[in-house]
Amino acid sequence: MTEGLRNKRIAQKLHLSEGTVRNYISSSYLKLQVGSREEAVEKSRKEQLVI
Numbered sequence: 001m002t003e004g005l006r007n008k009r010i011a012q013k014l015h016l017s018e019g020t021v022r023n024y025i026s027s028s029y030l031k032l033q034v035g036s037r038e039e040a041v042e043k044s045r046k047e048q049l050v051i
Helices: 007-014 018-032 037-046
Strands: none
Touching: 007 018, 018 037
16 A cells, blocks of 8 residues: 555455455554544554555
8 A cells, every 4th residue: 555556456465355455454544543534554654564
């Protein structure tokens, strides 16, 4: 997500189904307490969860 990739491309790169990627992202939103991809990336960077 931090690279700006859409779910389909993330799924291809990780050899997962698009539905699995959607579920993982939804779970991440809940854990991060955010409502969008942009908020998730911003919060992850701010809390140094990704580089």
